[in-house]
Structure formats: C-alpha cells, structure tokens
Amino acid sequence: MTRVLVVDDEPQIVRALVINLKARKYEVDAAHDGASALELAAARHPDVVLLDLGLPDLDGVEVIRGLRGWTRVPIIVLSARHSSDEKVEALDAGADDYVTKPFGMDELLARMRAAIRRAEPVAGEDESTVVTEGFTVDLAAKKVNRDGTDIRLTPTEWHLLEVLVRNAGRLVSQTQLLQEVWGPAYRTETNYLRVYLAQLRRKLEADPSHPRHFITEPGMGYRFEP
Amino acid sequence: MTRVLVVDDEPQIVRALVINLKARKYEVDAAHDGASALELAAARHPDVVLLDLGLPDLDGVEVIRGLRGWTRVPIIVLSARHSSDEKVEALDAGADDYVTKPFGMDELLARMRAAIRRAEPVAGEDESTVVTEGFTVDLAAKKVNRDGTDIRLTPTEWHLLEVLVRNAGRLVSQTQLLQEVWGPAYRTETNYLRVYLAQLRRKLEADPSHPRHFITEPGMGYRFEP
DNA sequence: GGGGGGCGTCAAGACTCCGTTAGGACTGGC
DNA sequence: GCCAGTCCTAACGGAGTCTTGACGCCCCCC
Numbered sequence: 001m002t003r004v005l006v007v008d009d010e011p012q013i014v015r016a017l018v019i020n021l022k023a024r025k026y027e028v029d030a031a032h033d034g035a036s037a038l039e040l041a042a043a044r045h046p047d048v049v050l051l052d053l054g055l056p057d058l059d060g061v062e063v064i065r066g067l068r069g070w071t072r073v074p075i076i077v078l079s080a081r082h083s084s085d086e087k088v089e090a091l092d093a094g095a096d097d098y099v100t101k102p103f104g105m106d107e108l109l110a111r112m113r114a115a116i117r118r119a120e121p122v123a124g125e126d127e128s129t130v131v132t133e134g135f136t137v138d139l140a141a142k143k144v145n146r147d148g149t150d151i152r153l154t155p156t157e158w159h160l161l162e163v164l165v166r167n168a169g170r171l172v173s174q175t176q177l178l179q180e181v182w183g184p185a186y187r188t189e190t191n192y193l194r195v196y197l198a199q200l201r202r203k204l205e206a207d208p209s210h211p212r213h214f215i216t217e218p219g220m221g222y223r224f225e226p
Numbered sequence: 227m228t229r230v231l232v233v234d235d236e237p238q239i240v241r242a243l244v245i246n247l248k249a250r251k252y253e254v255d256a257a258h259d260g261a262s263a264l265e266l267a268a269a270r271h272p273d274v275v276l277l278d279l280g281l282p283d284l285d286g287v288e289v290i291r292g293l294r295g296w297t298r299v300p301i302i303v304l305s306a307r308h309s310s311d312e313k314v315e316a317l318d319a320g321a322d323d324y325v326t327k328p329f330g331m332d333e334l335l336a337r338m339r340a341a342i343r344r345a346e347p348v349a350g351e352d353e354s355t356v357v358t359e360g361f362t363v364d365l366a367a368k369k370v371n372r373d374g375t376d377i378r379l380t381p382t383e384w385h386l387l388e389v390l391v392r393n394a395g396r397l398v399s400q401t402q403l404l405q406e407v408w409g410p411a412y413r414t415e416t417n418y419l420r421v422y423l424a425q426l427r428r429k430l431e432a433d434p435s436h437p438r439h440f441i442t443e444p445g446m447g448y449r450f451e452p
Numbered sequence: 453g454g455g456g457g458g459c460g461t462c463a464a465g466a467c468t469c470c471g472t473t474a475g476g477a478c479t480g481g482c
Numbered sequence: 483g484c485c486a487g488t489c490c491t492a493a494c495g496g497a498g499t500c501t502t503g504a505c506g507c508c509c510c511c512c
C-alpha cells in the first residue's frame with residue numbers, strides 16, 4: 001500500500017487530508033512540526049510527503065533539505081504563500097511540486113499520483129529477452145547466449161534472427177524476410193535465406209540438421225518457435 | 227547542454243519562452259502543433275517538454291499519451307484553463323506538472339529544474355562506479371582508476387567511455403555513439419570511433435590488441451563488458 | 453518410378469569493415 | 483607568440499563478412 005506522510009501544524013488541514021487519503025486507501029502518517037516530520041520519514045519510509053511550509057519549529061525549506069540529504073522521496077509542498085520567490089526556493093531546495101492553498105483535493109491527488117508514478121522504477125518494457133530450451137536472445141542488448149556463453153552473430157545473421165524472433169510463433173514469408181533484411185530489391189534472392197538460415201541453425205540449434213526452433217515451411221517461409 | 231522542447235501554437239508565447247530559455251543556456255526546439263511535437267521529440271530527445279494543451283491538430287492529452295508510449299521525459303503542461311478536471315486528466319495521462327497561464331517565468335524555470343533534477347539517474351551512491359578486473363570507472367567523479375593510479379582521459383575519450391559504460395553489457399551502434407559524442411552531423415564518420423576506441427583500449431585494457439572489455443561487434447557497433 | 457521444384461550445404465572470390473599509424477589543424481595556457 | 487595537448491583526417495594491410503554459383507538431397511506431384 002502507498003504510504004503518505006502529511007506534515008502540517010494546522011489540525012483541521014491534517015484531519016481533512018487524512019480523511020481524504022484514507023478513504024482512497026492510502027496509509028497515512030501525520031506530523032505537525034519539522035522535527036517529528038524528519039523522524040517519521042526516517043522511520044516509516046513514505047512513498048510521498050505532503051509538506052506545509054509554515055511549521056512552528058523549522059523552516060519548511062530546512063525540512064526539504066533534511067529529507068534530501070538521504071532520500072529522493074517525492075515532496076509536494078502545500079503553502080498559503082503565492083509568492084514566486086517562495087516557490088522557487090522550495091523547488092530548488094529539492095521539492096517536487098508546489099501547491100498553493102486553497103487547493104482542490106482532486107488536483108492534489110492527481111499531483112500525488114504523478115509524483116508517485118514518476119518515482120517508480122522503470123518496470124515495464126524490459127521484457128525484451130526471448131528464451132528457448134537451447135538459447136536466449138536479448139533483443140535490447142543484441143546478445144545471444146547458449147549454454148552460458150555468448151554466441152557471436154554477424155550483422156546479417158542478427159538482423160534475420162531479430163525479424164524471426166519478433167514474430168515468434170508466426171510464419172514469416174520469404175519475401176518479407178528478404179525485404180526486411182536485404183531490402184526491397186532482393187525480394188527474390190531466396191538463396192540468401194537458405195545460406196543464412198543454415199548459419200543460424202549451425203550456431204543456435206542443438207542438432208542443426210533437425211531444427212527445432214527455426215522451422216522451414218516449404219514454399220512459404222520460415223517460423224521461429226520458442 | 228539541457229535540451230527543451232517548447233510546444234505552443236501562439237507565436238508570442240513561443241518567442242518569449244525561447245528567448246528566456248536561451249538566455250539561460252538551454253538548447254531549445256519549438257513546435258507549434260502536436261504532430262511536429264511528437265516528431266521533434268523523437269528526433270531530438272529533449273530533457274524536458276513544455277506543452278500547451280490547446281493545439282490546433284491534436285488534443286494536448288493525446289500528445290502526452292503519444293510521448294508516454296516510448297519515453298519518460300518530464301512533461302510540464304502550460305494551460306490557460308484552471309479547471310480542476312483538466313489538470314487531473316493531463317496529470318493522469320502522464321504529465322509531470324501543470325502550470326496555469328499567466329505564470330511567472332521564475333516559477334516555470336524552477337519547476338523545470340525540479341523536473342529535470344528528478345529525471346536524472348540516481349547518480350549518487352547507487353551504481354555510479356563500474357568495476358572491472360582491470361580498472362574502475364567512477365561516473366559521478368568522472369575518474370578512471372587503474373592499478374591504484376588515476377588515468378587521464380581527454381574529454382572526447384571520457385564522453386565515449388561514459389556512453390559505453392552507461393550501456394554496460396548492451397551493444398551500442400556506431401551511429402548512436404557518433405551521435406552522442408560528436409553530434410548528429412557525424413553519424414557516418416566511423417573513422418573517429420576506430421581512433422578513439424583504440425586510444426581507450428591503449429589506456430585501459432591490459433592487452434590492447436586483445437580487448438576484453440571494449441568488444442567490437444563488426445558491422446554493428448561496440449559493447450562494454452564489465 | 454521418374455521428374456522437378458524447393459531446400460540445405462559447401463567453397464571461393466569480392467568486398468566491407470576494423471585496427472593502426474602518422475601528420476597537420478586547432479585550442480587554451482603561459 | 484610559443485608550446486603542449488587534443489582533435490580531425492587520410493591511408494593501408496589484414497581479417498572477417500557477404501555474395502554468388504554449383505551440387506546433391508528430399509519430398510511432392512505427375
């Protein structure tokens with residue numbers, strides 16, 4: 001669950017925020033001065049901090065610096081002051097966003113979501129490796145690994161492999177392969193395919209003469225089977 | 227240098243932004259509709275996007291989605307609309323910040339700095355040093371150590387090493403290397419790569435003629451293996 | 453059972469690409 | 483204005499890659 005640290009010295013505001021956040025399934029901690037804010041942040045490791053600038057003990061900017069000394073947790077400043085200088089100072093001290101009171105709760109929540117999303121590690125899209133029983137193809141790193149050792153492929157071999165792997169399981173026609181790898185002028189040079197498919201099989205198949213992953217569909221094309 | 231993409235259909239606003247940003251040593255590209263914004267973003271890889279929501283062709287939110295399909299570049303929305311719904315929609319679509327016109331230039335710049343800082347890779351303690359058997363690269367301190375002594379690298383050598391090390395294990399194409407180190411106009415000068423790779427190997431490899439860490443993939447590019 | 457098209461295999465020449473070297477141009481510091 | 487360091491550029495030999503043609507096999511169709 002996402003954890004939020006609310007820092008404000010006005011009890012009403014804290015209460016309003018806490019109620020709203022808990023209703024949306026956030027886990028909420030609250031501090032009403034700078035010192036306890038820093039303590040709570042260290043103890044609870046929140047995913048986002050909502051920070052009022054007007055605290056009784058520390059200047060809000062000091063709190064930001066204190067946090068930035070050891071964490072990159074998103075900090076959203078809440079402040080009644082509209083002055084441009086204050087905003088610049090807080091942002092340059094390390095704040096991520098600056099919202100002036102009074103603010104709409106919807107907007108604040110959207111800004112929180114944006115800040116949290118941004119802080120997430122790049123999770124997705126890294127699924128660029130294809131694994132078979134015999135070998136592993138890493139499309140991003142342009143690497144092929146077999147039995148723990150990297151296999152060297154020539155540019156043409158790699159290009160051909162890439163087209164086949166990106167269409168894993170599907171039949172790719174000879175015309176399409178030739179066009180993608182050698183260009184539109186070579187759409188009839190089926191010779192090339194035979195030569196390079198053989199080389200790929202020799203480098204990657206356990207038994208090159210009985211391929212299991214690079215299947216020939218006579219008269220039609222080739223298919224890569226993971 | 228930090229690159230900014232400004233997207234707005236009102237020429238005055240674009241002009242004002244461009245002047246202000248260039249005065250502060252940002253590199254600026256400008257687009258006046260959504261389609262060219264997406265194109266420019268793909269071509270130039272900006273470090274931050276300033277996006278007006280009211281574009282002639284696409285809805286601003288569509289532009290955000292288009293960008294978020296392939297990049298996490300910070301997007302700061304500039305809009306004349308104060309409605310909370312609009313803000314929520316833009317932020318949830320993937321925007322990082324939402325500034326309502328008219329805005330103070332100081333504040334916008336501070337929000338830009340915050341967005342850019344946040345997007346920076348975790349430079350500190352995390353994994354800013356890469357260690358191999360022969361040498362150690364400290365990306366944060368810009369230092370290379372070998373057998374206890376620091377190795378001096380020229381700016382170009384360092385830049386090249388940095389790109390390779392940041393993509394450790396992955397293959398980096400010659401085009402990408404040339405573009406990152408020398409700029410888009412030099413994408414075909416593979417000469418440079420050969421010369422500077424040789425210098426890097428001479429300074430860092432135990433046996434420069436049989437490199438173990440700076441691997442050549444003929445016809446494709448180079449790869450740094452830790 | 454014979455013929456033919458499609459496929460796998462092999463080898464050799466042409467070609468591209470890479471490592472290396474060296475010299476001249478350029479820049480910044482003294 | 484000189485000097486050291488750095489960058490750009492061109493050229494060459496060698497290694498690896500691509501292209502190309504030829505040959506034999508298998509399977510399908512006649």
